[in-house]
Amino acid sequence: MNAAALLPPGDAALFAARLQMAFTLGFHVVLACLGVGLPVLLLVAEGRFLRTRDEGWRTLARRWSKAFGVLFAVGAVSGTVLSFEIGILWPRFVAVFGPVIGFPFTLEAFAFFLEAIFLGLYLYGWDRLTPQAHWWCGVPVAAAGLASAWFVVTANAWMNAPAGFRLDGDALADADPVAAMRNPAAGAQTTHMILAAYVVTGFLVASVYAAARLRGEERPYHRRARALGLAMGCLSAPAQILAGDFAARVVARTQPVKFAAMEGQFQTEARAPLRLGGIPDEERGETRFALEIPGALSWLAHRDADVPVRGLDSVPAAERPPIAIVHLAFQSMIASGVVLLALSAWAGWTWLRRRRIPESRAFARALLVAGPLSILATEAGWIVTEVGRQPWIVQGVMRTADAAAGSPRAGWILAATLAVYAVIGVGSFLALRRLARRPLPA
Amino acid sequence: MSPEVVVLGATLVALTLYALLGGADFGAGIWEFNTALHVSPRERALLRRAIGPVWEANHVWLIFVLVALFTAFPLAFAAVCRALWLPLLLGLLGIVFRGAAFAFRSVPSPDEPRPFHWETLFALASTAAPFFLGASAWAIASGRLDVDRSGGHGGDPLLGWLNPMSIFGAFFAVATCAYLAAVYLARDARREEGVELAELWRRRALVAGAWMGLLSAAGLALVATAAPVLWEGFRGRAAPVVLVSGLGGLSSLGFLLARRETAAVVGAATAVGGVVLGWGVAQYPAIVPPSLTVEGTKAPEAVLRPLAIGMAAGAALLVPSLGFLFYLFKGKRPAA
Ligand code: HDD
Ligand code: HEM
Ligand code: HEM
Numbered sequence: 018m019n020a021a022a023l024l025p026p027g028d029a030a031l032f033a034a035r036l037q038m039a040f041t042l043g044f045h046v047v048l049a050c051l052g053v054g055l056p057v058l059l060l061v062a063e064g065r066f067l068r069t070r071d072e073g074w075r076t077l078a079r080r081w082s083k084a085f086g087v088l089f090a091v092g093a094v095s096g097t098v099l100s101f102e103i104g105i106l107w108p109r110f111v112a113v114f115g116p117v118i119g120f121p122f123t124l125e126a127f128a129f130f131l132e133a134i135f136l137g138l139y140l141y142g143w144d145r146l147t148p149q150a151h152w153w154c155g156v157p158v159a160a161a162g163l164a165s166a167w168f169v170v171t172a173n174a175w176m177n178a179p180a181g182f183r184l185d186g187d188a189l190a191d192a193d194p195v196a197a198m199r200n201p202a203a204g205a206q207t208t209h210m211i212l213a214a215y216v217v218t219g220f221l222v223a224s225v226y227a228a229a230r231l232r233g234e235e236r237p238y239h240r241r242a243r244a245l246g247l248a249m250g251c252l253s254a255p256a257q258i259l260a261g262d263f264a265a266r267v268v269a270r271t272q273p274v275k276f277a278a279m280e281g282q283f284q285t286e287a288r289a290p291l292r293l294g295g296i297p298d299e300e301r302g303e304t305r306f307a308l309e310i311p312g313a314l315s316w317l318a319h320r321d322a323d324v325p326v327r328g329l330d331s332v333p334a335a336e337r338p339p340i341a342i343v344h345l346a347f348q349s350m351i352a353s354g355v356v357l358l359a360l361s362a363w364a365g366w367t368w369l370r371r372r373r374i375p376e377s378r379a380f381a382r383a384l385l386v387a388g389p390l391s392i393l394a395t396e397a398g399w400i401v402t403e404v405g406r407q408p409w410i411v412q413g414v415m416r417t418a419d420a421a422a423g424s425p426r427a428g429w430i431l432a433a434t435l436a437v438y439a440v441i442g443v444g445s446f447l448a449l450r451r452l453a454r455r456p457l458p459a
Numbered sequence: 460m461s462p463e464v465v466v467l468g469a470t471l472v473a474l475t476l477y478a479l480l481g482g483a484d485f486g487a488g489i490w491e492f493n494t495a496l497h498v499s500p501r502e503r504a505l506l507r508r509a510i511g512p513v514w515e516a517n518h519v520w521l522i523f524v525l526v527a528l529f530t531a532f533p534l535a536f537a538a539v540c541r542a543l544w545l546p547l548l549l550g551l552l553g554i555v556f557r558g559a560a561f562a563f564r565s566v567p568s569p570d571e572p573r574p575f576h577w578e579t580l581f582a583l584a585s586t587a588a589p590f591f592l593g594a595s596a597w598a599i600a601s602g603r604l605d606v607d608r609s610g611g612h613g614g615d616p617l618l619g620w621l622n623p624m625s626i627f628g629a630f631f632a633v634a635t636c637a638y639l640a641a642v643y644l645a646r647d648a649r650r651e652e653g654v655e656l657a658e659l660w661r662r663r664a665l666v667a668g669a670w671m672g673l674l675s676a677a678g679l680a681l682v683a684t685a686a687p688v689l690w691e692g693f694r695g696r697a698a699p700v701v702l703v704s705g706l707g708g709l710s711s712l713g714f715l716l717a718r719r720e721t722a723a724v725v726g727a728a729t730a731v732g733g734v735v736l737g738w739g740v741a742q743y744p745a746i747v748p749p750s751l752t753v754e755g756t757k758a759p760e761a762v763l764r765p766l767a768i769g770m771a772a773g774a775a776l777l778v779p780s781l782g783f784l785f786y787l788f789k790g791k792r793p794a795a
Contacts, residue, residue: 087566090558090561091558091562093518096522097518097555098551101525104529104537104539104540105544108540108541111536112536115529115536115537115758116530116533119530120765120769123523123526123527123769126519126522126773127769127777129522130523130773131780133516134783134784135780137511137512137513138787141511141512142512157780191761192758192759422541422544424544437552441559444560445559451566
């Protein structure tokens with residue numbers, strides 16, 4: 018049977034290419050988050066060892082570095098897939114705009130070099146370098162991880178709020194790569210993404226060791242590991258909410274249609290309400306079953322309840338994104354953010370009163386879901402960003418349909434990709450589990 | 460020098476380093492087909508130690524080549540992606556499974572000390588990657604891809620890249636990787652493992668080197684008959700590079716016979732590096748011959764200039780870091 022037959026008729030090839038992009042990016046971003054966050058935890062753990070000479074901290078750093086080695090390898094190959102995909106799936110996008118956004122990608126390549134080089138030194142240098150030198154080899158890994166996230170997200174922000182180029186008909190007439198990197202969405206998106214990486218890493222690590230606590234394995238090793246992850250998560254989650262608010266205001270200003278879809282705002286109106294939940298109904302042109310807070314959306318977007326918020330009615334239907342998906346994804350991100358904030362408050366409260374993290378089973382259970390929830394928030398946020406930009410690949414400038422290769426085999430490629438990723442996904446899981454089960458030194 | 464020439468030169472150097480370093484990592488995996496049959500734990504340990512610390516860094520050269528083309532010569536990149544999507548995706552499959560399998564098998568489970576599936580996958584993928592990347596490179600070099608000046612592809616979307624040169628190139632690339640790996644491993648073994656393994660790898664390197672000599676002669680003959688334009692370049696502008704490459708190859712055999720493995724590494728790297736550099740020099744100013752040239756595909760000046768500066772600044776960070784990595788794991792003798 019032809020794989021494309023399984024897809025909706027019409028633009029089956031385009032649809033398959035979009036799904037392919039979404040799936041491979043969604044996979045990569047989880048590893049990317051850990052690539053940004055884990056080196057920081059490694060530095061803290063090994064730094065504690067250097068300060069206290071307590072072998073327990075070093076054991077922690079050594080075991081985590083093994084896991085990081087596996088995760089980094091899978092992150093690197095999944096990133097390589099993306100580099101090929103951009104050209105193979107969207108050749109017209111690259112042919113026209115490669116020069117505009119290629120600059121941050123090139124700088125990112127240098128960040129990858131530094132990350133890979135110092136990771137090699139870090140992973141294989143435990144016994145070849147002095148402890149101090151070894152710790153310092155971790156610093157470029159953390160810095161380069163952060164830098165690579167920053168570079169690549171400026172490129173994505175440019176797709177949302179393009180700047181720094183001039184077109185001559187369909188062709189690029191001139192470009193200013195630095196102005197392109199300083200596009201209006203870059204600040205908000207890069208901040209929000211980098212914080213997301215710390216939120217994800219922190220809560221995921223805390224989740225893993227909360228599971229150990231619930232299984233009854235509770236040695237100082239597990240408690241320390243959990244506390245470290247929790248600290249990272251709880252420190253970054255509140256900042257993440259602020260960054261999210263900043264991101265939302267930037268979207269309201271630079272991408273009003275995406276903003277309207279996020280909020281399920283069909284009509285342009287002053288004193289627009291904030292909708293909690295609800296199902297956007299495109300036929301009827303309204304969002305039903307939502308809890309509405311009058312004027313709150315106008316206030317959130319523009320810090321003034323009387324300023325009108327542009328609705329989806331301001332553009333023809335062909336220029337609107339899939340509203341229900343965007344609204345639902347946005348609501349999921351916010352809900353997850355609120356839960357993570359509540360958890361941070363719980364932990365922070367206990368810390369202030371007792372100078373320790375909460376040890377109860379109830380808290381461990383809550384932590385168990387916090388890791389997956391932070392990944393959910395990240396994926397949902399990216400769905401908001403990317404699906405909310407549709408039908409544009411470059412907001413207002415180039416349509417996704419015009420960028421695509423339109424290969425009739427896109428369905429097959431997608432099927433093969435899913436199979437390959439299933440293998441490496443399962444392989445990573447098994448490898449990490451084997452690592453976790455290695456006995457601790459007595 | 461104009462910025463597009465700087466950027467193109469940097470890209471060509473990166474491609475050469477990918478062949479020399481990434482290629483040898485693939486080659487070590489190709490040899491595992493062989494070593495899997497008569498295993499000695501020390502031999503396997505040597506292979507892993509040789510690749511472990513450096514393969515991720517060696518892999519980034521490929522990323523660099525991709526993004527540099529993407530940014531500086533976008534039409535050429537789009538054309539290559541359209542015409543060669545199939546071999547590139549197959550090569551990518553090899554890269555993905557090679558990397559993943561290397562990571563997974565480094566964490567064996569206690570009851571299965573040799574994770575057979577990952578070992579096999581590693582060897583297969585290490586062969587597939589250079590096979591298809593080699594086919595892609597030689598398909599470009601053949602000058603027979605049906606691409607137009609706007610980066611479109613008019614040939615058969617599935618098999619337009621198949622021709623005698625690309626098929627030869629696939630095997631040539633696999634042999635090149637195996638040869639490089641054998642020479643490098645002979646040196647590593649001599650320094651770390653003592654006589655027995657060193658002699659084993661030296662013999663393998665000699666055999667692989669002899670094959671490479673034959674293949675290279677055949678390759679030149681093929682270029683002369685199948686790609687006359689490229690052949691003109693080889694006979695003209697690139698002749699000195701080809702000559703140095705050939706001498707490097709011969710010297711590597713001589714040094715191997717004399718048991719001077721470190722010198723043999725230099726010879727082998729000169730030979731292989733000369734092939735890649737010579738190709739670039741021979742076909743300049745074409746990027747995807749015959750229709751896509753530097754002039755016809757380059758990005759605006761305002762992009763190329765900061766790009767060249769960015770590359771220079773990046774190199775200033777990269778070179779010492781990379782130097783330290785190789786010094787620690789390849790230069791400095793391990794403490795006994
Ligand atoms: C830990 C993950 C996480 C959490 C808790 C939140 N977000 Fe988020 N959000 C992301 C992770 C994320 C992300 C995955 O990182 C995105 C996707 C694109 C981006 O730059 O960040 C994102 C995008 C994103 C966007 C779209 C930006 C654009 O399209 O340019 C907005 C408006 C918000 N977020 C707003 C919020 C608000 C108001 C939150 C508070 C409740 C919130 N986010 C919590
Ligand atoms: C939000 C988006 C992204 C973030 C935060 C991000 C971040 C990262 C990080 C931290 C790594 C290091 C590897 C690891 O730790 O596992 C990495 C690897 C990589 N990423 Fe991404 N990335 C993103 C999207 C992309 C995209 C869109 C592309 C390509 C077009 C890409 C290409 C790569 C490549 C090629 C690597 C491998 C580098 C190597 O070999 O070491 N990434 N990414
Ligand atoms: C890593 C986190 C990311 C995730 C989870 C993500 C998710 C998605 C999704 C869901 C789509 C499909 C949208 C649709 O067609 O409805 C998409 C498309 C796309 N994304 Fe992203 N994205 C991420 C980051 C990036 C980055 C950093 C870049 C580039 C710099 C990028 C470039 C693209 C391109 C070129 C497309 C295809 C064209 C389009 O649909 O607009 N993405 N992504």
